[in-house]
């Protein structure tokens with residue numbers, strides 16, 4: 145149940161108690177992992193409902209993985225060593241996050257320096273926790289466990305095909321010569337990779353030893369690596385503390401080319417030259433711009449590995465080694481944005497991390513803001529504004545469908561136990577978060593002052609995990625005049641029950657909400673009170689402020705004009721159309737045009753005939769981001785003349801982001817039989833997880849859990865992205881109830897919730913969902 149999502153939006157405290165009007169903190173345990181604002185500011189114990197572990201009882205100093213990869217049986221087996229220091233007396237149990245796909249063989253304990261060199265075997269028990277994991281309860285030797293004394297716990301285990309681990313047969317790789325395996329930890333999947341404190345609140349260094357067959361290259365999100373060819377052993381060391389979800393591994397036939405002094409591109413041999421050509425020296429350039437803005441890059445290496453189309457998302461900000469899907473290579477502008485976004489995570493998300501999944505916006509909103517600061521410096525304000533308009537369009541599209549009061553539109557959400565955090569990651573996490581950070585920048589009065597603030601924020605909290613209160617405290621401490629205004633306003637509210645209202649003004653691009661003083665005696669300059677923070681974080685609905693994007697007018701206006709032209713007339717005259725040379729437009733301009741035309745589908749048949757005649761051939765030669773949007777228009781308008789193009793596209797593309805949206809549209813319309821036919825023709829080239837997703841779409845067979853090969857282990861494929869959005873819609877339609885069973889939810893929603901159908905029609909991965917995780 146998600147009833148508490150409707151709680152009164154008054155809390156900023158990490159424990160969700162209402163803050164006293166004075167702004168004082170609630171009291172409690174100050175031993176939480178977050179750095180907090182400094183000594184003397186006690187906090188409530190941090191609660192992460194997505195973790196079964198008792199992470200607050202220990203300090204995790206380091207861990208080591210020793211794994212052997214067996215591609216033939218798709219297994220990783222070996223051991224994990226945790227260096228733990230109990231932080232309080234009376235701890236008898238260590239509870240780790242685990243998963244049914246992990247087979248635990250044995251667990252033992254050593255106490256270095258205690259005189260007892262032989263490890264002691266420990267008893268343990270695995271309990272159910274949620275659909276996405278289990279809890280591993282380990283009984284500790286009470287005589288040896290003392291606060292402050294290091295203990296080493298060794299867990300021997302085998303893991304097969306849990307949600308974090310994606311084994312690809314060679315046919316699913318680009319080269320189709322060798323199998324490949326990669327892991328994807330975000331957000332709560334890595335508990336199926338190794339037992340851990342699977343919470344972003346806990347960070348530690350790690351090392352790893354990985355043994356593989358000859359000819360296989362292993363990469364990890366680590367700052368150092370080495371390879372012993374005779375032993376076929378790779379060694380890794382991550383010298384900077386990271387949360388469990390950022391531990392990542394890929395192994396396959398991978399080669400590299402250096403593209404800068406601290407960056408190299410990795411890919412299968414058949415992809416490498418294209419990848420290098422696309423990125424060239426850009427990575428170092430983007431790193432340089434980011435360092436100018438936000439301070440030194442902290443991770444040493446900034447490598448990028450391109451993964452086959454089976455990679456379930458667009459990109460993942462694994463530190464030192466960004467994972468990115470090869471399918472994006474042909475769409476240069478999207479590749480640029482995606483890589484810059486991952487680079488921005490080097491500061492926001494990886495160096496400073498949200499302490500719970502309920503505040504993912506702290507990573508994604510700040511990273512999106514940082515990404516746009518980088519693109520503004522590197523490519524100009526107009527380009528950045530255009531890209532932002534495309535995303536904010538998508539945000540408002542999502543809002544129109546979900547309604548302003550949908551709880552998933554909050555920046556700070558509260559999970560009920562059992563809800564998979566990934567299901568609540570949505571555009572609000574990114575774009576409403578971006579708008580809030582832009583609002584803070586606006587409050588600061590100067591974008592460059594705000595850059596300096598962000599640089600010092602990173603310096604203050606690097607390698608730690610924070611909650612929103614940390615950011616806001618630091619912000620108000622950095623700009624004390626705003627704090628003064630906030631206190632004055634709060635006092636005014638207490639005394640008179642009046643204060644600030646919200647007014648809407650219409651700038652050149654979009655409605656922007658600013659705070660205006662209801663009381664006419666208030667000076668106009670004091671609108672920037674900062675007291676909107678609580679509404680920003682806890683309130684539903686659209687962003688209270690959006691940045692001025694008029695600098696993108698020269699790029700955006702032609703798109704708007706062309707949309708008006710097509711909407712006004714069934715067949716615009718050729719003379720007028722020729723003044724719009726789409727072949728000279730950027731990808732984002734065409735994407736904006738098609739997104740807005742998609743918003744107006746279905747279109748009259750004559751319009752589709754004219755659109756096809758004008759652009760279809762042009763789009764054939766453009767990238768997949770353009771093509772999928774046009775083909776969605778074809779499908780949603782049942783425009784049969786261009787159906788062969790849909791077939792060709794689905795025969796070529798085997799990634800989730802380019803298949804699921806089209807299949808969803810095909811099934812929603814009158815072309816389901818075409819979808820089934822294409823599916824049968826192409827299914828062998830699809831990853832089993834994607835195949836299952838498409839089967840659910842085509843045959844609505846998602847109501848039963850999918851058993852993996854090993855008895856007792858349950859595979860939980862990541863939630864298909866449109867289903868995430870459906871979950872969001874259903875949260876409202878079913879009285880805030882978020883279903884835990886993805887498949888069951890889907891089938892129930894289809895029968896009972898009209899909104900879900902709307903979402904399938906309008907919110908697709910290509911338009912929105914593909915932005916969900918990167």
Ligand SMILES: [Zn+2]
Nearest residue numbers: 485508511918
């Ligand atoms: Zn991101």
